[in-house]
Amino acid sequence: MKVILNGCNGSMGQVVVQVIKRQEDIEVVAGIDRYPEAKSNDFPVYKSFSGLSFRGDLIMDFSRPEALGDILKYALETRTPVLIATTGHDERAKKSIEEAAEMIPIFMSSNLSLGINLLIKLVKQAAAFLGDAFDIEIIEKHHNKKVDAPSGTAITIARNINEVFDGAKEFIYGRQSKAQKRDSKEIGIHAIRGGTIVGEHTVIFAGQDEILEISHYAHSREIFAIGAIKAARFLINQNPGLYGMDDLVNNI
Numbered sequence: 001m002k003v004i005l006n007g008c009n010g011s012m013g014q015v016v017v018q019v020i021k022r023q024e025d026i027e028v029v030a031g032i033d034r035y036p037e038a039k040s041n042d043f044p045v046y047k048s049f050s051g052l053s054f055r056g057d058l059i060m061d062f063s064r065p066e067a068l069g070d071i072l073k074y075a076l077e078t079r080t081p082v083l084i085a086t087t088g089h090d091e092r093a094k095k096s097i098e099e100a101a102e103m104i105p106i107f108m109s110s111n112l113s114l115g116i117n118l119l120i121k122l123v124k125q126a127a128a129f130l131g132d133a134f135d136i137e138i139i140e141k142h143h144n145k146k147v148d149a150p151s152g153t154a155i156t157i158a159r160n161i162n163e164v165f166d167g168a169k170e171f172i173y174g175r176q177s178k179a180q181k182r183d184s185k186e187i188g189i190h191a192i193r194g195g196t197i198v199g200e201h202t203v204i205f206a207g208q209d210e211i212l213e214i215s216h217y218a219h220s221r222e223i224f225a226i227g228a229i230k231a232a233r234f235l236i237n238q239n240p241g242l243y244g245m246d247d248l249v250n251n252i
């Protein structure tokens with residue numbers, strides 16, 4: 001499988017390059033990044049998709065939400081499947097992804113690790129079991145180079161918990177501006193940034209005299225790269241549509 005890697009010079013991009021080198025059935029044939037010369041790669045790197053004179057089997061994106069327009073334009077023109085791992089997209093961007101997925105296969109996941117996807121299932125079960133009697137707060141911790149906050153994963157976790165409550169919960173991002181008591185319909189979401197923390201997510205269920213915490217700790221970026229490769233292998237065999245980790249987990 002020939003991969004075009006958008007954001008190839010970033011922290012994740014460089015780990016993906018190394019992990020792909022260990023695979024036999026997949027290679028990076030081109031990269032796109034803002035500063036193509038910033039890293040030494042053994043494939044050509046371009047400033048934009050317009051520099052590409054050949055096609056790949058799949059576009060993998062670990063970059064910034066601002067890149068989305070160019071990615072979808074190229075992907076739709078060339079009918080290339082896209083794996084979107086970048087986080088921080090707004091609602092408009094998500095709509096354009098849904099529209100593009102009517103024409104090409106797109107896989108989107110804010111967290112490609114296996115553990116977080118089990119955590120999501122566990123916290124939904126906990127939320128259904130504990131109901132409104134327990135307050136729910138999510139804390140995420142990441143490295144000091146992360147641009148978006150809160151993490152895409154924290155938002156995904158909150159949305160999944162909210163499904164259990166039929167959308168009745170309200171997301172509260174930090175509490176500085178809220179000089180009032182906590183309402184039971186809130187899900188608090190809090191972001192910590194520091195050092196080289198790869199990625200940690202904890203969901204706290206705080207009840208009367210008891211607390212349940214469910215946590216996931218990413219100890220390396222390789223877990224995301226491995227997930228991306230599994231998702232890529234899955235995606236290239238799909239019809240147009242929007243796919244996510246649930247589709248992948250059901251296929252392995």
Ligand SMILES: NC(=O)C1=CN([C@@H]2O[C@H](COP(=O)(O)OP(=O)(O)OC[C@H]3O[C@@H](n4cnc5c(N)ncnc54)[C@H](OP(=O)(O)O)[C@@H]3O)[C@@H](O)[C@H]2O)C=CC1
Pocket residue numbers: 006007008009010011012013032033034035061062063064065066067084085086087088109110111112113148152224
């Ligand atoms: N889904 C998942 O499992 C995971 C998702 N992520 C997400 O992946 C994204 C990248 O993370 P990370 O590698 O740590 O971030 P980095 O900032 O280290 O890397 C991003 C790279 O993309 C480049 N870039 C910026 N804008 C564009 C653009 N328009 N087109 C092409 N490249 C661009 C950056 O260049 P420059 O530095 O010059 O701006 C940089 O080289 C984030 O959104 C992060 O949340 C991360 C880990 C796992």
Ligand SMILES: O=C(O)C1=N[C@H](C(=O)O)C[C@H](O)C1
Pocket residue numbers: 087110111142146150151152153154198199200
């Ligand atoms: O930026 C990161 O590093 C990560 N971003 C993703 C997110 O925003 O959820 C996933 C992972 O936690 C690492």
